[in-house]
Amino acid sequence: MEPGRGEHGLMTDRVVPSKTSRAVPYQRYVQNVAITVATVLLLVWTVFPFVWILLTSLKSPGDILSVPPTFTFVPTLDNYAALVMGEQRGQYSSTRPDFPLFFLNSMIISFGAVALSVAAGIPAAYALARFTFPFKNAIGFVLMSFRFVPFIAFVIPLYLLYQRLGLYNTHTGLIFAYQIITLPFTVWMLRSFFMEIPLEIQEAAQIDGCSWLGVLVRVILPLSLPGIAVTVILGFMFSWNAFNYPLMLAGRQTFPVTVGAIQFISYEQVLWGQMAAATIVAALPQLVLSLMVQKYIVRGLTMGAVK
Amino acid sequence: MHTKPKRGRRGAAAFLPYLLLAPALVLLLGMVYPFGLGLYYSFTSYWLQYPNRFRFVWLDNYIGLMEEPLFVRALEFTLGFTLVAVVIQVGLGLAVALFLHARIPGRAVLRALMLLPLMVPPVITALMWKIMMASTNAGILNYMLSFVGIDPVNWFGSTQGAIVSVLIIDTWGNLPFVALILLGGLQALPNEPYEAARVDGAGPITMLRYVTLPLLSPFIVLVLLFRTMDSLRIFDVIYATTLGGPNDATTNLQILAYQYSFQWYQMGKGMAQAIVLLLLVVLVSYLLMRLWNRAAESTA
Numbered sequence: 004m005e006p007g008r009g010e011h012g013l014m015t016d017r018v019v020p021s022k023t024s025r026a027v028p029y030q031r032y033v034q035n036v037a038i039t040v041a042t043v044l045l046l047v048w049t050v051f052p053f054v055w056i057l058l059t060s061l062k063s064p065g066d067i068l069s070v071p072p073t074f075t076f077v078p079t080l081d082n083y084a085a086l087v088m089g090e091q092r093g094q095y096s097s098t099r100p101d102f103p104l105f106f107l108n109s110m111i112i113s114f115g116a117v118a119l120s121v122a123a124g125i126p127a128a129y130a131l132a133r134f135t136f137p138f139k140n141a142i143g144f145v146l147m148s149f150r151f152v153p154f155i156a157f158v159i160p161l162y163l164l165y166q167r168l169g170l171y172n173t174h175t176g177l178i179f180a181y182q183i184i185t186l187p188f189t190v191w192m193l194r195s196f197f198m199e200i201p202l203e204i205q206e207a208a209q210i211d212g213c214s215w216l217g218v219l220v221r222v223i224l225p226l227s228l229p230g231i232a233v234t235v236i237l238g239f240m241f242s243w244n245a246f247n248y249p250l251m252l253a254g255r256q257t258f259p260v261t262v263g264a265i266q267f268i269s270y271e272q273v274l275w276g277q278m279a280a281a282t283i284v285a286a287l288p289q290l291v292l293s294l295m296v297q298k299y300i301v302r303g304l305t306m307g308a309v310k
Numbered sequence: 311m312h313t314k315p316k317r318g319r320r321g322a323a324a325f326l327p328y329l330l331l332a333p334a335l336v337l338l339l340g341m342v343y344p345f346g347l348g349l350y351y352s353f354t355s356y357w358l359q360y361p362n363r364f365r366f367v368w369l370d371n372y373i374g375l376m377e378e379p380l381f382v383r384a385l386e387f388t389l390g391f392t393l394v395a396v397v398i399q400v401g402l403g404l405a406v407a408l409f410l411h412a413r414i415p416g417r418a419v420l421r422a423l424m425l426l427p428l429m430v431p432p433v434i435t436a437l438m439w440k441i442m443m444a445s446t447n448a449g450i451l452n453y454m455l456s457f458v459g460i461d462p463v464n465w466f467g468s469t470q471g472a473i474v475s476v477l478i479i480d481t482w483g484n485l486p487f488v489a490l491i492l493l494g495g496l497q498a499l500p501n502e503p504y505e506a507a508r509v510d511g512a513g514p515i516t517m518l519r520y521v522t523l524p525l526l527s528p529f530i531v532l533v534l535l536f537r538t539m540d541s542l543r544i545f546d547v548i549y550a551t552t553l554g555g556p557n558d559a560t561t562n563l564q565i566l567a568y569q570y571s572f573q574w575y576q577m578g579k580g581m582a583q584a585i586v587l588l589l590l591v592v593l594v595s596y597l598l599m600r601l602w603n604r605a606a607e608s609t610a
Binding site: 052124129131134136157162163183243246261262268286289300 | 328335337345409424426432434439441448532539550564591
């Protein structure tokens with residue numbers, strides 16, 4: 004890699020030629036050892052939990068409780084089978100047959116929340132990116148300010164309202180509640196993508212007789228398609244992550260996987276193997292999706308504040 | 311408008327942005343309304359099980375909080391946890407960012423792998439660690455620690471153990487975020503100051519202290535802002551591991567407000583705690599944003 008902008012020599016192998024040049028081989032040796040140790044530490048810290056949970060999810064109850072913990076065992080898919088079918092060959096208490104339902108709930112709620120946010124967010128972001136009008140900054144600020152409110156301040160009144168309106172324990176109710184997470188995010192992200200489209204292109208289209216709708220449909224949307232895709236994927240991931248809103252506003256029939264996964268604790272015993280399998284299943288869509296949006300994750304997490 | 315509205319349609323054009331915003335604003339109203347309702351409840355004695363005791367009590371809930379030992383402890387824990395978590399996470403995150411910025415073998419792979427914990431739902435992260443932190447001898451973490459001569463830790467059963475556990479889990483999940491933003495900052499730094507410092511014979515430590523850190527400060531303040539906001543409100547990890555225990559050792563304001571409203575059904579008091587937490591988040595964020603403006607100005 005040739006040194007470019009930002010490729011400065013901090014902690015690199017570019018050793019300053021000076022009177023200490025005789026110490027260089029020794030220095031290099033120490034440096035290499037340090038780099039190796041740091042690499043191994045970082046790898047173990049990051050990757051080992053995934054490896055261990057994967058191993059745990061493939062163990063039988065006996066292997067899970069073995070002292071000391073074992074790395075060699077006969078792998079079994081019983082825990083995953085238990086998630087789907089609800090029984091584990093009579094080895095110990097039969098459990099949740101409803102995990103597939105939780106997975107489906109997560110899909111429905113996350114897709115619904117993102118679809119609603121994008122449908123409402125595209126025109127809103129277009130207005131905020133391309134028009135000037137009174138209260139524009141105020142509206143943008145109110146949208147952004149939702150990022151500051153602790154969820155409990157929303158969930159207490161929502162819980163009371165939903166009981167009254169019959170929205171408690173419904174997909175619709177959850178999709179609306181999730182707008183607190185996805186809508187401000189979607190509007191700010193789309194706005195930042197729309198603003199990247201050069202004004203000249205839009206002006207050219209207007210000279211050709213495009214109305215505001217034509218500009219949106221023929222210029223803004225096609226040119227920001229990758230940005231919209233990124234916003235959809237990240238919004239989906241944030242919805243999938245949500246735990247606290249459904250914990251209070253959902254019930255047995257509408258729990259998403261995040262709430263479903265903690266159900267393995269509240270029994271007389273913790274079903275470690277099944278819990279491990281459930282965490283793998285709950286995290287998998289995220290890990291796959293994240294590969295697609297790696298470059299945009301920072302932007303997503305800071306709502307477009309950092310690119 | 312960047313476009314000059316055609317004559318005669320000026321009136322309609324002025325409404326256009328609001329028309330475009332309408333769907334989002336309707337949804338927004340759907341959020342503002344419950345929030346306003348909750349704010350109102352925080353001034354009432356709303357107790358779900360005793361509906362006829364409902365009345366407007368002005369600031370009683372807020373004043374009562376100060377005399378509530380549980381609330382004072384939760385406030386202390388919220389602030390203390392945030393301070394420690396943010397210092398550890400930003401410190402370690404900076405180290406990781408510097409490491410991954412240096413030209414080391416396998417850098418691209420490391421950068422990609424490092425991101426993984428960020429992608430796991432926080433409550434799932436908590437459950438993963440809960441499995442590893444089993445305090446029996448079958449717990450892998452205790453087993454690994456036994457090799458460096460550390461006795462089995464009662465992770466979630468003791469007060470200190472529970473606090474350390476929550477810290478570790480929160481750090482595992484959020485270190486990638488800090489490292490990622492700071493790494494982005496490092497990659498955007500200009501080259502010239504380093505060349506100048508090198509000509510002056512500055513060593514790596516001097517460069518870090520007098521060139522990198524000052525130039526990086528807007529990014530550092532930014533991660534401080536995001537991490538502080540989220541640490542003040544941490545819920546998922548605590549709920550899934552300790553539920554605020556043992557002995558309320560890990561009860562922060564969000565957990566306490568949850569307990570008041572969803573275990574004891576005292577919605578009025580729970581809401582008052584939620585509002586205090588909100589004010590705390592806003593105050594801290596405001597201070598950090600002012601710092602950010604100053605940092606951004608000084609490096610611009």
